[in-house]
Amino acid sequence: MPATKQSGSETRSDAIRFVLDGEVQTLRGVDPNTTVLNYLRETLRRTGTKEGCAEGDCGACTVVLGELDGDRVRFRAINSCIQFVPTLDGKELYTVESLRAPDGALHPVQRAMVECHGSQCGFCTPGFVMSLFALYKSEPVPTRSRINDVLAGNLCRCTGYRPIIDAAEKMYHSDSESEGGWTHRPYEASSEASSGESESVERLRGIQRHGTLAITGPDLQGGQRVYYAPKSLSDLAELVNQHPEARILAGGTDIGLWVTKHHMDLDAIIYLGDVEELQVLEANETHIEVGAAVTVTAAHHLIAEYYPDMGEMYRRFASPPIRNAATIGGNVANGSPIGDSMPGLIALGSSLILRKGADTRELPLDEFYLAYQQTALEPGEFVERVRIPVEPTDRIFKMYKISKRFDQDISAVCGAFGFRLNDGKMKDVRICYGGMAAIPKRAAECEKTLEDSSWSEVTVARGMEALDRDYEPIDDMRASAGYRSLVTRNLLRKLFLETSGRAGRTRVLRQDPETG
Numbered sequence: 460m461p462a463t464k465q466s467g468s469e470t471r472s473d474a475i476r477f478v479l480d481g482e483v484q485t486l487r488g489v490d491p492n493t494t495v496l497n498y499l500r501e502t503l504r505r506t507g508t509k510e511g512c513a514e515g516d517c518g519a520c521t522v523v524l525g526e527l528d529g530d531r532v533r534f535r536a537i538n539s540c541i542q543f544v545p546t547l548d549g550k551e552l553y554t555v556e557s558l559r560a561p562d563g564a565l566h567p568v569q570r571a572m573v574e575c576h577g578s579q580c581g582f583c584t585p586g587f588v589m590s591l592f593a594l595y596k597s598e599p600v601p602t603r604s605r606i607n608d609v610l611a612g613n614l615c616r617c618t619g620y621r622p623i624i625d626a627a628e629k630m631y632h633s634d635s636e637s638e639g640g641w642t643h644r645p646y647e648a649s650s651e652a653s654s655g656e657s658e659s660v661e662r663l664r665g666i667q668r669h670g671t672l673a674i675t676g677p678d679l680q681g682g683q684r685v686y687y688a689p690k691s692l693s694d695l696a697e698l699v700n701q702h703p704e705a706r707i708l709a710g711g712t713d714i715g716l717w718v719t720k721h722h723m724d725l726d727a728i729i730y731l732g733d734v735e736e737l738q739v740l741e742a743n744e745t746h747i748e749v750g751a752a753v754t755v756t757a758a759h760h761l762i763a764e765y766y767p768d769m770g771e772m773y774r775r776f777a778s779p780p781i782r783n784a785a786t787i788g789g790n791v792a793n794g795s796p797i798g799d800s801m802p803g804l805i806a807l808g809s810s811l812i813l814r815k816g817a818d819t820r821e822l823p824l825d826e827f828y829l830a831y832q833q834t835a836l837e838p839g840e841f842v843e844r845v846r847i848p849v850e851p852t853d854r855i856f857k858m859y860k861i862s863k864r865f866d867q868d869i870s871a872v873c874g875a876f877g878f879r880l881n882d883g884k885m886k887d888v889r890i891c892y893g894g895m896a897a898i899p900k901r902a903a904e905c906e907k908t909l910e911d912s913s914w915s916e917v918t919v920a921r922g923m924e925a926l927d928r929d930y931e932p933i934d935d936m937r938a939s940a941g942y943r944s945l946v947t948r949n950l951l952r953k954l955f956l957e958t959s960g961r962a963g964r965t966r967v968l969r970q971d972p973e974t975g
């Protein structure tokens with residue numbers, strides 16, 4: 460696909476600019492499929508960042524991004540193995556090498572790791588350090604449980620996590636706290652930047668662009684690949700319409716693996732992460748609106764406030780570095796039958812705002828999936844927003860994620876349930892399971908059986924039988940068909956035990972889902 464001519468008065472940039480160790484890096488002609496990890500190790504020879512799995516699972520490749528947020532810099536850990544280099548544009552990149560001060564002093568995180576004997580093997584340690592560095596830069600002193608959550612994406616298979624968790628607690632009390640200019644100053648959008656951070660803010664301001672990033676880079680076969688990163692919704696819509704064959708890139712946590720594991724060539728990419736209008740995240744009386752560029756991390760707290768069970772599921776969705784990149788829009792658009800967002804969103808009656816050019820349409824999410832990995836998206840159309848209803852408080856909503864591991868695991872089955880009780884009778888029942896069919900699918904037979912029935916042991920038994928008619932699950936490495944069927948039935952029973960005799964949605968106002 461040739462690079463398109465610029466439209467209207469839009470100015471285009473062909474250079475990727477990001478900050479590394481306080482210096483602005485300018486790159487041109489990079490293959491847009493190059494991962495940040497490969498660029499670091501093979502081009503810059505910064506080999507502190509390691510490759511373990513190349514699929515976002517182990518955390519050995521963790522690096523930290525600094526991004527402008529008003530007058531502050533917001534830090535987030537990501538997996539460099541599945542992020543493409545052009546997505547660094549406009550950001551600051553920290554690797555484990557960035558942490559050492561010019562005088563050689565260790566960062567408090569590194570010092571604490573040494574003192575607590577947390578540095579166990581050379582593969583995992585840099586990743587642990589970077590996850591802890593992001594925590595140190597982002598939050599007030601955390602609880603031990605929060606530290607566990609933060610480290611859920613960093614795997615150690617040799618000795619264990621205790622010394623590392625000890626180090627995470629100790630890093631706030633390190634004697635070297637003020638050495639090398641590092642201070643513990645948790646991120647708060649409203650507070651003022653420190654002097655060091657002000658310099659970062661200025662550097663980042665200097666590399667923000669207004670128009671589309673349009674780069675062309677060589678592939679390994681001597682061909683050309685293109686990558687666009689528009690800044691506005693209208694430019695994005697125009698590009699997607701002009702190039703319906705291009706791959707839309709959001710957080711890249713599915714797409715990255717197509718390159719690293721399936722060795723696919725992505726010849727044309729349109730990145731939506733820089734579009735301001737897609738960062739919308741707001742709730743009103745009737746809806747929660749989640750723009751397509753909003754990450755799971757960013758949306759988690761607001762959704763959890765209304766639907767604590769969804770919050771719990773998102774706490775267990777992948778790992779913090781994945782959630783820091785992955786979007787809910789990408790989860791929904793990817794349409795995996797085992798994706799975790801869809802059962803809950805469908806049981807809540809959510810819809811999608813789809814855009815093609817200047818036109819938009821609203822489609823109920825349960826009408827979006829046509830067949831295995833086939834959606835109702837037309838060529839040139841994309842997901843602009845996910846719209847989640849704010850349900851009346853007499854509605855009950857519950858959901859359950861069943862996976863082999865508690866953290867960082869894909870669901871074998873995920874079940875979500877919405878209904879209200881009117882004089883003891885079930886009304887407006889919506890049930891959806893993931894992992895049970897080729898698409899996230901509503902349990903139509905079960906819903907019919909439960910509708911207008913009293914919420915009783917007898918109804919549950921009938922509902923469990925109906926579920927067998929709704930689904931014919933498959934055997935795979937996550938679970939056998941028999942296990943899936945049994946769990947699906949048992950989740951309905953669990954729902955009954957947890958909700959019978961109790962009407963009303965549990966709404967926990969302003970609870971922090973990470974810290975409780």
Ligand SMILES: Cc1cc2nc3c(=O)[nH]c(=O)nc-3n(C[C@H](O)[C@H](O)[C@H](O)COP(=O)(O)OP(=O)(O)OC[C@H]3O[C@@H](n4cnc5c(N)ncnc54)[C@H](O)[C@@H]3O)c2cc1C
Binds near residue numbers: 709786
């Ligand atoms: C280690 C690991 C663990 C994971 N664990 C989980 C888990 O527990 N639960 C779970 O559900 N998923 C999990 N995933 C899968 C993945 O993280 C999610 O599907 C994620 O939400 C995808 O979002 P993204 O922004 O990264 O999408 P991308 O990878 O950028 O895109 C995914 C697909 O959606 C399309 N797309 C993205 N945005 C749009 C849009 N706005 N309009 C149209 N098309 C679009 C892309 O073209 C692509 O086809 C995991 C992935 C990894 C690597």
Ligand code: FES
Binds near residue numbers: 511
């Ligand atoms: S190398 Fe394992 S998460 Fe990136």
Ligand code: FES
Binds near residue numbers: 578580584615616618
């Ligand atoms: S620290 Fe690398 S396997 Fe334990």
